[in-house]
Amino acid sequence: MSDALQAARVRPVTRLLERVPAPVFVAWAVVASFGTYFCMYAFRKPFAAAKFEGLLFMGTDVELKSAIIISQVFGYAISKYVGIKVCSELPPRRHALVLVLLIGWAEAALFAYAVLPGSWKVAGIFLNGLSLGMVWGLVVRYLEGRVTSELLLAGLSGSFIVASGIVKDVGRALMSGNAADWWAGVPGVGTWVAGALGPVSESWMPAVAGLHFAPFFVLFVWMLNQLPRPTATDAQERHLRESMDGSRRRAFVGEYLIGIVLLITAYFLLTAYRDFRDNYAVEIFEGLGYPYQGNETIITRAETIIAVVVVATLALLNAVRRSRPGLIATYVVMAGGTALLAVATLMLDARLIDGFWWMTLVGLGSYLAYVPYGSLLFDRLMANTGIIGTAVFAIYMADAIGYTGSVGMMLYKDLVASDVSRLGFFKAFTWGMAAVGTLCLATSCLYFLRHPQIAESADAAGASGAPV
Numbered sequence: 001m002s003d004a005l006q007a008a009r010v011r012p013v014t015r016l017l018e019r020v021p022a023p024v025f026v027a028w029a030v031v032a033s034f035g036t037y038f039c040m041y042a043f044r045k046p047f048a049a050a051k052f053e054g055l056l057f058m059g060t061d062v063e064l065k066s067a068i069i070i071s072q073v074f075g076y077a078i079s080k081y082v083g084i085k086v087c088s089e090l091p092p093r094r095h096a097l098v099l100v101l102l103i104g105w106a107e108a109a110l111f112a113y114a115v116l117p118g119s120w121k122v123a124g125i126f127l128n129g130l131s132l133g134m135v136w137g138l139v140v141r142y143l144e145g146r147v148t149s150e151l152l153l154a155g156l157s158g159s160f161i162v163a164s165g166i167v168k169d170v171g172r173a174l175m176s177g178n179a180a181d182w183w184a185g186v187p188g189v190g191t192w193v194a195g196a197l198g199p200v201s202e203s204w205m206p207a208v209a210g211l212h213f214a215p216f217f218v219l220f221v222w223m224l225n226q227l228p229r230p231t232a233t234d235a236q237e238r239h240l241r242e243s244m245d246g247s248r249r250r251a252f253v254g255e256y257l258i259g260i261v262l263l264i265t266a267y268f269l270l271t272a273y274r275d276f277r278d279n280y281a282v283e284i285f286e287g288l289g290y291p292y293q294g295n296e297t298i299i300t301r302a303e304t305i306i307a308v309v310v311v312a313t314l315a316l317l318n319a320v321r322r323s324r325p326g327l328i329a330t331y332v333v334m335a336g337g338t339a340l341l342a343v344a345t346l347m348l349d350a351r352l353i354d355g356f357w358w359m360t361l362v363g364l365g366s367y368l369a370y371v372p373y374g375s376l377l378f379d380r381l382m383a384n385t386g387i388i389g390t391a392v393f394a395i396y397m398a399d400a401i402g403y404t405g406s407v408g409m410m411l412y413k414d415l416v417a418s419d420v421s422r423l424g425f426f427k428a429f430t431w432g433m434a435a436v437g438t439l440c441l442a443t444s445c446l447y448f449l450r451h452p453q454i455a456e457s458a459d460a461a462g463a464s465g466a467p468v
Helices: 003-019 022-044 064-089 092-115 118-132 135-143 149-176 180-184 190-197 205-224 232-238 246-255 257-279 281-287 298-319 323-349 355-374 376-385 391-415 422-450 452-464
Strands: none
Touching: 003 022, 022 092, 022 118, 022 135, 022 149, 022 205, 064 118, 064 135, 064 391, 092 118, 092 135, 092 205, 135 149, 135 391, 149 205, 149 281, 149 298, 149 355, 149 376, 246 257, 257 281, 257 355, 257 391, 257 422, 281 298, 281 355, 281 422, 298 323, 298 355, 323 355, 323 376, 323 422, 355 376, 355 391, 355 422, 391 422
16 A cells, blocks of 8 residues: 555544544543553563473573573564664554564464474564564554653553553463453353353463454554644653654764663663563462462463553653653652662561562562663653654663663573572562662662763753753
């Protein structure tokens, strides 16, 4: 289809969205972006509900489940490195098509994962991760650089917090056969599907879960693609967002190298921490005394509480319209999140809270620190620096290095700390993350606030009355 014909198809809804009141626009954009990324998680995370108990990877000391997780994260990390270039340079007219193609690739890889035997499953899940790593960046490209970006990105960020728990519970329901009940009441096909579905094996569960969400993913991408481009007012307050070529990327890194290194050091550990909690939530909850029987929705309950608090907190940052105070507020939220890890663990050790609330609070703390990296933090930094480009570049640079750390941490656990339980390792990791993360974030904040270019930009904009 030619660009002119494609534009003609989306023009009516896009024109309508240009004229509607701001709350209506925000609601449409949040539903579209939230739904798109929520559905993506159905292709990425259900496999983590499987245990593959007692199985090792090709006769090594690495557990098969760990090898599968590492393989997907490795593919995901490579996708992030590729995304540094692709997501920051891809023209907007190609975003929707590429999103659909990426999900099609991911589902095909899950079919390969289902049919490949034993240790060879790592090849299928690697291909799955290789496609999914660029979805976030393409969705953010629709939302960044707007006056309402904090609200939009906060809404988007809630998607993977909620989705991670829900899709794992969906996976467990598919394997237990409980998912058949979902279809039993659907007129015409419900009884047939419920009877045909039955319990799904650990191998086929991820592909079946993905098929459940595929039609909804396409619908939400269509909604996302109707969004109009940022307005002149958006560009004035948040600076122009354009595709970012190699020279602009190098200029950004060279100018702010020290602050970026501090941020990425914290993110390196934070991604590994969040991923470990996410991938081994089933085992950690069992170690805390919450077996699956009688606790079928415990992950969803914990992640829903976290999502509500995180989204509400980040949405409040939209009230800080001036970029410099907004950057400070974002750092305060992030450093507060890493500090919460230590506070929650102290409360657990003092028996002031139980295991469920400890997992909820450390999850909340990690997400308060983690989520702004993929949304608000770099959007605020771009607005403060005045560099013309896209925040997606900085997001993907951090993501690529962060997921590399995730792979390293899981290998360390199985090869070096194999005698330590998942729960014991995670608890020790919590203390380290709280100390190093808080220090790096606080130091990075001071660096950026005292950087001459940011300070001069703030003074000039303040003198002219423009938002800072």
